[in-house]
Amino acid sequence: MNQRAKSFAATLGSVLVTLFGLSVITFMIGRVMPVDPVLAAVGDNAPADVVAAARAAMGLDDPLVVQYWSYISNVLQGDLGQSVLTRNPVVSDIAHYFPATLEMATLALILATLLGVPAGIVAAVKRGSLTDQIIRVVCIAGHSVPVFVLALLGLLIFYVGLDLVPGPGRQGFIYDGMVPTVTGILLIDSLLAGDMGAFWDAAHHLALPVLILAYFSMAYITRMTRAFMLDALKGEFIISARAKGLSGWKVVMGHAFPNVAVQLITVLALTYAGLLEGAVITETVFAWPGLGQYLTTALMNGDMNPVVGTTLVIGAIYVGLNLLADILYRVFDPRVK
Template sequence: MLRSVIKRVAFAVPTIFGVVLVSFALTRLLPGDPAVYFAGAAPTPEAIADIRKAMLLDRPLLEQFVSYVVNLLHGDLGKSLITGQPVVKDLVARMPATLELTGLSLLIALVVSIPLGVIGALRKGSLIDHAARFFSTTALSMPSFFTGLLLVFVFYYLLGLAPAPLGRIDPLGLPPPVRSGLIVIDGFLAGDYESVTDGLAHLVLPSIALALSGIGPLTRITRGAMLTVLSSDFIRAARSYDMPRWRLIYVYALRNAMLPVLTTAGFVFSFLISANVVVEKVFSWPGIGSYALEALVASDYAAVQGFVLSVALLYVLINILIDVLYGIVDVRVRLAE
């Protein structure tokens, strides 16, 4: 398994370089001039020229790219024009908020979609199967920003059951001491259960809005994989031995159907990180998604490139984790290495 992880990391290096190249090229196509934005409300041509020189924007693109890659190898992603802080510092400060939201969203999607897929496969063609497919299709077709706004309107504005969509905790509340950066976990570690309750209350609506995008594909993949496994020879043989139904379904069938589900979960997690851009803006969530959106508006090259690179690294790590889970779920994967 270690050999497989090392191969994955080696194969990921060209991918990361391609992401760096593409993100560098695309940010240079953004409208606007960051030097003008940085120069202030009434900039002079001389001030703009000096800023462009300081930001290396007056040099050829190839020279800019080489300088960017060299700085990148030293762990320097540049400085954000919006915050005035190094991009690495901004991303490290905001990443826990994004991971907390995305992780809970994926958990909700898995908890809902796997039972729906299993029930749909066990009762193929029934009313429950049709209802599960209708729900998954509807959840997939609804944009995250629309779902988020709808949830805010119903549960905050009309019913008053949810807190105001103004971040991770109440604006007047005090966050727990930072250890992991995750409000809920830090609250548990500090024994501050008021922060835990407040953090969970602020997490519910954005997590549901984001999770609905992942329920559709996960439900369909689970249902299809279960139908394939349930019609296989070893399941028919197990039935002939009068094995308990729950053991047949949840120990043998579901475990063998989990490989495509794990693959889809990895893609869904990567998609949810990208979809965070909209959901975080709707709920004023201080993650890397809202940070990237503000950077795009301001043509902040360094911040946009840092966001794209961080998402690409997360995608690589997710794929490596899926490979490890493959070996845990299916012994044949370990034996084939």
């Protein structure tokens, strides 16, 4: 028990160090970028003394350490500064945009897991067969074609060509703002409001971007599952399970898979983190009003507080999911205890 507490404390310590490093890096990004936050605030034509006064008021004349200190104490109090573009605090902007990203990434992860894990198991069990080859080709395509190409192709085929899905955006304009925001997740909010029209509209809009992201992630999940399963199926304990007289299916699901499940947790956590941060590109293609689009718009306009704040939040999510995988690892693998 003491041992366990110790190793957990070590993990937590390393998480804190990582978060500190993350905050330093994002802080530095805001300082070294060739964007002058003063000019962005006072405008290009402001006289020199106004610029200087604004610079002093923003604390930019202080030494970097002092600036970092005031930055980090603000961050710890939940203040990521204000966006020049939206005139809102960055924190409330993130709270507004993040649910859209979360909704899309979570659905994509669920779909990718439901398809990818069984596909990987089947490919490993039927190694070298036609099924394995087909799964491999599908996965190579999903993994090697950049996601924005897939997204554009998807729009071209299913929106322009076949007219099966609505175009870019998260909602049809007639439903825009019709559903009161509770969670920010449209599928849930529309159900809470009892508006089935809005629900199906949101689902319809989600379909293509979720499919594209799921396909991309599934390729990775399948490949990893297959590799882990091949490894597990080589184990001597597989021979003893078969020597007990168990059927092939029981050997695969009852003996090989439990050995793989723990490793898969890490893969899924990293995939989820990748989906949340990697959605930047997909959101641009689909004009999805999520965190990625917020970040790109801010970046293009030199609005540094949202850039730094969003980067910090995405990084923190990444660290958080890693920590979660670590905790689940301890819960599910008897050998770690």
